Amino acid sequence: GEDVEQSLFLSVREGDSSVINCTYTDSSSTYLYWYKQEPGAGLQLLTYIFSNMDMKQDQRLTVLLNKKDKHLSLRIADTQTGDSAIYFCAEKPGMGRRALTFGSGTRLQVQP
Amino acid sequence: KAGVTQTPRYLIKTRGQQVTLSCSPISGHRSVSWYQQTPGQGLQFLFEYFSETQRNKGNFPGRFSGRQFSNSRSEMNVSTLELGDSALYLCASSLAVVSSVVDTEAFFGQGTRLTVV
Numbered sequence: 001g002e003d004v005e006q007s008l009f010l011s012v013r014e015g016d017s018s019v020i021n022c023t024y025t026d027s028s029s030t031y032l033y034w035y036k037q038e039p040g041a042g043l044q045l046l047t048y049i050f051s052n053m054d055m056k057q058d059q060r061l062t063v064l065l066n067k068k069d070k071h072l073s074l075r076i077a078d079t080q081t082g083d084s085a086i087y088f089c090a091e092k093p094g095m096g097r098r099a100l101t102f103g104s105g106t107r108l109q110v111q112p
Numbered sequence: 113k114a115g116v117t118q119t120p121r122y123l124i125k126t127r128g129q130q131v132t133l134s135c136s137p138i139s140g141h142r143s144v145s146w147y148q149q150t151p152g153q154g155l156q157f158l159f160e161y162f163s164e165t166q167r168n169k170g171n172f173p174g175r176f177s178g179r180q181f182s183n184s185r186s187e188m189n190v191s192t193l194e195l196g197d198s199a200l201y202l203c204a205s206s207l208a209v210v211s212s213v214v215d216t217e218a219f220f221g222q223g224t225r226l227t228v229v
Contacts, residue, residue, distance in 0.1 A: 042202055042221050043202065045217060045219060045220070048217065099170060100157065104154045
């Protein structure tokens with residue numbers, strides 16, 4: 001079955017770049033997503049990338065996809081204390097299977 | 113444009129009771145999915161509805177059920193509650209103009225936190 005793996009924790013200093021990594025197993029994945037969850041809140045869609053792309057940039061966020069290694073990363077430039085949250089990687093499989101498969105989430109702690 | 117609205121935000125129920133949670137998707141969105149989030153199991157897919165029809169279902173027992181109305185609002189029901197059903201239940205809506213289109217974006221509500229005592 002599908003599996004999505006993430007490291008559990010990342011700590012960075014304010015102003016530094018953060019890189020959150022994710023690996024997945026389903027080679028039929030069509031889209032890969034990054035969601036942010038703050039305490040007591042739902043999931044906020046940050047960005048997504050289509051599986052035939054290598055990179056997507058959106059303001060401070062850069063998503064890199066290595067389809068051969070099934071590796072996805074999210075880079076946050078100039079990380080701020082407001083970026084402290086849990087970040088979930090998710091993949092959407094091919095046609096016919098529409099549910100998102102989520103990783104366990106990476107808790108990002110930004111130190112002032 | 114209003115986001116995805118889930119009600120209630122918090123709920124406390126007793127074992128054996130049943131509960132109904134509600135989700136109003138973004139206006140114009142026709143697909144609604146439900147997920148359960150727990151510390152131990154993470155985010156797990158429950159089911160998805162499109163045009164009042166369930167078109168995907170996760171690996172949950174039959175105590176978990178749902179439905180969707182003609183205005184795309186959805187409800188999920190859990191009967192005979194167990195302690196392990198305590199979780200954050202999240203609803204996501206996506207556009208899905210036609211049933212065959214793979215949606216790119218799913219937007220989540222704030223969730224309903226269910227505590228079973």
